[in-house]
Amino acid sequence: MEQITLSIVMPCLNEAETLATCIEKAQRFCAEQQIAAEVIIADNGSTDGSVAIAKKLGARVVHVTEKGYGSALRGGIDAAKGTFIIMADADDSYDFYNLNPFIEKLEEGYELVMGNRFKGGIEKGAMPFLHRYLGNPVLSFVGRLFFKSSIGDFHCGLRGFTKALYNKLNLHTTGMEFASEMIVKANLQGVKIVEVSVVLSPDGRSGKPHLNTWRDGWRHLRFLLLYCPMWLFLIPGLILMIPGLLATAALVTGPVTLGSITFDVHTLIFASSFILIGFQFVVFYGLTKVYTIENELLPKTNTYNRLFKYINLEKGLLLGFLLSLAGLVLGVLAYNYWKELGFGDIESGNPMRLVIVSVTTMLLGVQIILFSLFFSILGLKKK
Structure with a gap:
């Protein structure tokens, strides 16, 4: 034939x-x-x-x-x-x-x-x-x-x-x-x-x-x-996170005035929101990357194989715990400042700033813990 x-x-x-x-x-x-x-x-x-x-x-x-x-x-x-x-x-x-x-x-x-x-x-x-x-x-x-x-x-x-x-x-x-x-x-x-x-x-x-x-x-x-989660999730996430982190760092100690405009705690709230939303995008990038590779939709690379050597459940849980603990400490400090004010106006001064940073840090810690757990579940097939 x-x-x-x-x-x-x-x-x-x-x-x-x-x-x-x-x-x-x-x-x-x-x-x-x-x-x-x-x-x-x-x-x-x-x-x-x-x-x-x-x-x-x-x-x-x-x-x-x-x-x-x-x-x-x-x-x-x-x-x-x-x-x-x-x-x-x-x-x-x-x-x-x-x-x-x-x-x-x-x-x-x-x-x-x-x-x-x-x-x-x-x-x-x-x-x-x-x-x-x-x-x-x-x-x-x-x-x-x-x-x-x-x-x-x-x-x-x-x-x-x-x-x-x-x-x-x-x-x-x-x-x-x-x-x-x-x-x-x-x-x-x-x-x-x-x-x-x-x-x-x-x-x-x-x-x-x-x-x-x-x-x-x-x-x-x-x-x-x-098929390219970097452009769908990672880049938009970084575009939100980086300005959010910079703005938070600038505003955490007090208001910032540029010309006739003063940025204060309300801007700090938006900056913290950018950090949390951006981090969610970055998390979805990681989860999507693991899912597509482990289900053979994308080929494995040496970079991906090295990823599991440096990012694992234990490290993620530890980092998440430390961030949550740091957020809790900041919350206690905010409470003490508020107490010094006689439990009065909290919207101005240090208490409100510490509350925003405390909540943001604790939320990031919890998200990292949950992300680490899910990340490890998706990677079970590799292991």
């Missing part, structure tokens, strides 16, 4: 108008290039005769019951027998007769070959204005920023990769964000990625596109944020 080198996978949901054209182009390309290949139609519940068209043309049909673009592709790729996989939509927006750039790069040793529509050309009417000038550029920029990637077109539907890479990436998403998940995980694992220019033509279907601008755009952005 001949070994299959290439599997061309097309997700399909009612693509009867364009499916035959896509299959025939793919088959003609493989025949002319003398590539042992198969064309797989990952059908996601078509009711317009797409399945019959695919079977008539000799394509292999894989029925995928779980709905979604990502689900259909995963079903088709799981069933693929080729060493190399090329995936693209079945709406005739990509040219299946011009796949040589992908084959060449895969044979050179690249594990993921991305198409870039902005380099190759976007024909008139092929991409909506919002997608071309806002959605794709912004989301691709976010992806490059968060994951230090060089990919210019994160959402190009035409891409090639090895079956071995697909098996290693362990992809999970079911919707359009599947396109981002593949790049993000490949980039995090240090995979050899390259881009080639591709041309995007107008969708050959007369019906409404499957892509929903706002819903699918949000799903892409949400995925990028959740």
